[in-house]
Amino acid sequence: MKTLMIQGTTSDAGKSTLVAGICRVLYRRGIKVAPFKPQNMALNSAVTIDGGEIGRAQAVQAQACGLAPHTDMNPVLLKPNSDTGCQVIIHGKVVCNLEATGYHAYKPTAMRAVLDSYQRLASQYEYIVVEGAGSPAEINLREGDIANMGFAEAVDCPVLLIADIDRGGVFAHIVGTLALLSASERKRVIGFVINRFRGDIALLQPGLDWLEKETGKPVLGVLPYLHNLHIEAEDGVSKSAAAVSENSIKVVVPVLPHISNHTDFDALRLHPQVDFQFVKMGEAIPTADLIILPGSKNVQGDLEYLRANQWEQALTKHLRYGGKVLGICGGFQMLGNLIHDPHAIEGDAGSCAGFAWLEMETTLMPEKHLAQVRGKLTFADARVSGYEIHMGISTGAALSKPALTINGQPEGAMSQDNQIAGTYVHGLFDHAESCAAWLTWAGLGNTEAQFDYEQLREAGLERLADCVAQYLDWDRLAV
DSSP states (O other): OOOEEEEEEEESSHHHHHHHHHHHHHHHOOOOOOEEEEEEOOOOOOOOOTEEEEEEEHHHHHTTOOOEEEEEEEEEEEEEEEESSSEEEETTTEEEEEEHHHHHHHHHHHHHHHHHHHHHHHHHHHHHEEEESOOOGGGGGGGTOOSSSSHHHHHTTEEEEEEEGGGOHHHHHHHHHTTTSOHHHHEEEEEOOOOOOOOHHHHHHHHHHHHHHHHSSSSSEEEOOOOOOOOOOOOOOOOOOOOOOOOEEEEEEOOOEEEEEEEGGGGHHTOTTEEEEEEETSSSOOOSSEEEEEEEEHHHHHHHHHTTTTHHHHHHHHHHHHHHHETTTTTHHHTTTEETTTTTEEEEEEEEEEOOOSSSEEEEEEEEEEEEEEEEESSSOOOEEEEEEEEEEESSSSSSOSSSSTTEEESSEEESSSEEEEEEEEOOOTTTTHHHHHHHHHOSOOSOOOOHHHHHHHHHHHHHHHHHHHOOOOHHHHH
């Protein structure tokens, strides 16, 4: 069994993408490979085949390996619910909420979970490609580290360091990172990959030569900037969108402070008939055909932000002029009359008023509901599949008119005038049939040839693998 760990000089250096690319190259070669991330901090997550929750990036990497995602691929997931605290998920299940200092004391327990998962994967697969988190040179986080060099040292695996040249300062990032590592950690770094390079490689070569001489370590690849590459994001909200045809509708999604699973909207963002826009708090709220309230890790807090930023008035005007509103998960809960948090799951115990556009109330419960689901839409002859990740139970008269049926059971709600809908199901737009039905409901008069987002996602992995296969020095990498 072999293991290679990818660490980055910064966040968003390209670790997730490089792991996915290497995984797909090895999968093409017939190698039984699995992805692994010891600790992830992200609000984009996925439900696994064993009924747990992991980071979205590891689900994408599992796809690159031809595997169904499993909780062992990301044994520790941290989901921030405030500036200083997070929900701690171990082996796919919520175990507690901790402030930063509390989690530091919890790290030895988390490390045992990490090593247990790693050993299980090591017994099943020929190769494991590991993704680090952030940077290994964060001095304040090095004690008890389980995400970067602490893990690499524990399992004695080599490390490939990736840096993003597009943001500038790439040589300083690499040399500075090495300088902040211990002697044993520096020795563990087998080489560097420079990511997102644009231009003539000949102009970069003197810098590469200097870097190899200065550090005594090889540059094992310079990956070009791949324009219009779509790989689902681990955390950051993408602002890019597809070129839109004349026959299109406008869809707007507010970027909540604790927005979760914003990859729900990738299929819309890239759809040729959707003029899609993420709107940050404080930005002007544009007119739209459809406004979608997304998932949230802190529903009451994000509801307050919406109100403070005039979204309630904008939504009321939008509905008055005939626009459609869809709430997903936390956004669905906001559409009801009240949200109760008796167990102080998202903050202080208590209740808050929702927008009161659907006759229902939601109570947040300690047990998180996790499920992969399949069913049908109630307002169109269309199948739907996706997943549920929520800690709320909603009740009320609005649920007597569901938006979906899951295994023959009602799910979600629609207003009597069909102008407002809500559901706990994520991934509504990932499959062509369901996506087309929702866009028709939102007002798209003539749906052109169905947009196949699943095919686009697979094509992105193939294109990434072609690049990684071409530009990595596989002989020196010895994979």
